[in-house]
Amino acid sequence: MTLRQSGSPQETGISIPCVDIADFHGRSRPDACPGALQVHAAADGGLARVRVPGGRLTPDRLRELAEAARLHGDGALELTSRANVQVRGLAPDEEHGFAARMARAGLLPSTTHERIRNILASPLTGLDGPGGGGIADVTPLIGELDRRLCARPALAALPGRFMFALDDGRGDVAGLGADATVVFVAPDRVALLLAGTDTGLRVGADTAVTALLAAAEAFLDELAARDVTAWRISELPDGPVLVADRVLTALTARVTPFEPVRPRPVALGPVGLVGDSARVALGVAVPLGRLTSDQARLLAGLASGGEIRLTPWRGAVLPRLAPAEAADAAGRLRAAGLVVDPASPWIGVTACAGRPGCAKSLADVRADATAVVALAPPSRRPYGTDTLPVHWAGCARRCGRPRGRVADVVATGHGYHLELDGTGLTCSGIEETAAAVTAARGEL
Ligand code: SF4
Structure with a gap:
């Protein structure tokens, strides 16, 4: 796999680095992402x-x-x-x-489009007020995109892995690898990113959903023109450039000189209180993303703001709580085993399914990750945006690994292999693994 620059600005009006997968001749099968119907x-x-x-x-x-x-x-x-x-x-x-x-x-409004309703949105959008990070509230765009997506029969052919993202300008979801992303660059203007790269296309906020749908249609058109199967825009050689060209044609738009949006992967979601006004939000981390029925019911009961916002970091946000309600909610959620403390060693810890859910797994990685977190020494400082994420995997496929710099803890069948920045350490037991993880996270 090599990286190269594709499509000259003169030819395309845009400049996008593309992944050239020399041996990519298309997927041999449609994606098998599960849904509520396709189990x-x-x-x-x-x-x-x-x-x-x-x-x-x-x-x-x-x-x-x-x-x-x-x-x-x-x-x-x-x-x-x-x-x-x-x-x-x-x-x-x-x-x-x-x-x-x-x-x-x-929760299943379309039987034909259910698997393609993959829409990320900035979880704190519209909640943290002026100076809070967002430029606009993307909330209305979520429903609009969902409705218009499901209303287009042809888009039912999208792979279940295709993903949209709506970033309110804070850059939290723009770097999470969506196929088609709009990022607010001004209160009334968005940038279109394809496979994480800025196309240079800027449209009014009222055209944001139209641009996203045009990108999805352009991807399907490109697949048809090549007569190949692919699951993501990034899999197609020159995919982002060629899909962007089709979008420009569909929207009769052109690219003018622009300041590129350069999204970075964000590995950690909001945890603890957000905001200091009459209404605050409470960020909750869910250990290993597994929420028991009782915990889910508790969250629902504490959502006096009328909604729960799940985050792409396997957590949740309870919006619009009175400060006293938030303090009470934090205590009850903590007692139920959820994480509301940004200094918790659970922050940034993820794991694949492992045993018994995955037949390929060499270990019960979730149980082992839990044991290692229990052995973590008290943190000297809050975990935060600079905390090194740790991902546990039952085999070398590393399913669910977050984007960006991550310490990988991979089962070997005889223990774990910890890898970080290209170097590795083999650990034979839980204590040894815990010591290695602690050292990697910079706690010692
Ligand atoms: S990383 Fe390996 S063990 Fe874990 S879910 Fe994926 S295939 Fe299964």
């Missing part, structure tokens, strides 16, 4: 995924998810890196009941 057969039973555009849930819908997990699955909700929710352990005769419950709750 994946995992080692521990059926795995269903429910799309939650923008991570936005009402308390009632979160209660419905919790009840569905309790009745039909293994009793927990898994939060994904796309702010979606999945339920494991579905028996074959439970799958229909699960999907029917999701449909009744309004």
